[in-house]
Amino acid sequence: MRVLLALTVFGGSVAHATLAPALGIGGVTPDLPLIVVVLLALRRGPEFGCVAGFGAGLLQDAAGGGLIGVQALTKAVIGFVIGAAGSRLSVTQPLVQVPGLVLLTVAEGLVRFALLKVFRFPAAFGDVMLYVVLPQALYNGFLGAALVMGLAWFQSLRARAS
Amino acid sequence: MKIRKFALLVSVVGVCLLLLTLQARGYGASARDLLALVTTPVQAGVARAHRAAFGIWDTYRDWKNVRAENRRLRDDNQRLRVEALRVGETTDENRRLRRLLAFQERLPLKTLSGEVIARDWGGWIRSLTVNRGRGDHVPRLAAVISPEGLIGRIVDVRPGASIVQVLTDPASTVGAHVVRTRASGIVEGDPRGTLRFKYMARGGTGIEVGDVLVTSGQGALFPRGIPIGRVRVIDDRGSALFHYAVLEPAVNFARVDEVLLVTGDTRHDLATYFPTDG
Numbered sequence: 396m397r398v399l400l401a402l403t404v405f406g407g408s409v410a411h412a413t414l415a416p417a418l419g420i421g422g423v424t425p426d427l428p429l430i431v432v433v434l435l436a437l438r439r440g441p442e443f444g445c446v447a448g449f450g451a452g453l454l455q456d457a458a459g460g461g462l463i464g465v466q467a468l469t470k471a472v473i474g475f476v477i478g479a480a481g482s483r484l485s486v487t488q489p490l491v492q493v494p495g496l497v498l499l500t501v502a503e504g505l506v507r508f509a510l511l512k513v514f515r516f517p518a519a520f521g522d523v524m525l526y527v528v529l530p531q532a533l534y535n536g537f538l539g540a541a542l543v544m545g546l547a548w549f550q551s552l553r554a555r556a557s
Numbered sequence: 558m559k560i561r562k563f564a565l566l567v568s569v570v571g572v573c574l575l576l577l578t579l580q581a582r583g584y585g586a587s588a589r590d591l592l593a594l595v596t597t598p599v600q601a602g603v604a605r606a607h608r609a610a611f612g613i614w615d616t617y618r619d620w621k622n623v624r625a626e627n628r629r630l631r632d633d634n635q636r637l638r639v640e641a642l643r644v645g646e647t648t649d650e651n652r653r654l655r656r657l658l659a660f661q662e663r664l665p666l667k668t669l670s671g672e673v674i675a676r677d678w679g680g681w682i683r684s685l686t687v688n689r690g691r692g693d694h695v696p697r698l699a700a701v702i703s704p705e706g707l708i709g710r711i712v713d714v715r716p717g718a719s720i721v722q723v724l725t726d727p728a729s730t731v732g733a734h735v736v737r738t739r740a741s742g743i744v745e746g747d748p749r750g751t752l753r754f755k756y757m758a759r760g761g762t763g764i765e766v767g768d769v770l771v772t773s774g775q776g777a778l779f780p781r782g783i784p785i786g787r788v789r790v791i792d793d794r795g796s797a798l799f800h801y802a803v804l805e806p807a808v809n810f811a812r813v814d815e816v817l818l819v820t821g822d823t824r825h826d827l828a829t830y831f832p833t834d835g
Contacts, residue, residue, distance in 0.1 A: 449572075514580075
């Protein structure tokens, strides 16, 4: 099971650069590894979330050609925080999942922008937020909620079959 | 237990900050190479599977249309259409490769052809991964072109692959001039995924919608005369020093599959080798 999870997180992160453009709507692509890290952190706790976030982010950095360590750091922190707070959150409702993932993506975007600014990222804050982070946050929110509902449906089917 | 959890978080954050600091000081190449050994083969495999999956989807869609039109001939149609699609795809690929080869032979430059195996299109970074790397002696900052125009430059060379910073990347800047008026300026990418031309509007250097922009060749990074795009909208800022124009790129970056990497001397004027209509 652990090997399967590791393959999902790490293989998915490398494949993200190749496959995500196919899911693009109007030039906006979802951050699938972030969604996977959040879902895993909620189920398996802060340590797993932190390591999965670090690994997924590191491979995304490497595959995309950016500064290695930026997404590793942001996703590790998100994985840890969500894993730690998971038991206190009620995340079974789409009304919580959608805004939750939107907020997490925006938070990740803010931390990422701040980190990149330290390394002289030239784009303006307003442009990045308006054209990159917010559209992606909305996409992540709806896609993440759809994934959660899909997983719940699959589990109920399996439970009925057994 | 709680301390162990926080120790893990602090270690991970520390490793990330160390990696970032090392890269900022110019020691990032070996870490990237190590990761590329894992990522490049996976990306190449996924790209192949991805193309195959889309081929199957197209075939299925065509099959559904044929069935609606003529139920009786459904089976025959399906078989023939699959065959036709395969042939069509091969013919299309052949045509593209022939065009690229003819273009490569015509150019007075030393170039290397490459296939796009991955794209990062998120907005923070806009890059292509090409299946040519250190083993092919790809130089860093090499210009990347197609028969339509300029695509970008190589920003990272790894074993077996290179990363191309596309013109629309927010960190990309290229010296350019307008073919019609010779007005010069800088073409920049922005997070929206568009290209904009930043120029000083002085008497006689004005530009018009439809004007073609090509590389200026200054700095010897890019050969002179490669088409970048066409002016779509002019953002006149009155008495401001700099004016801006939004460009329609000469190349459709999202659909480019084969590229040429300029590996030799870049001091050439390539204006006559591209169709600019300008």
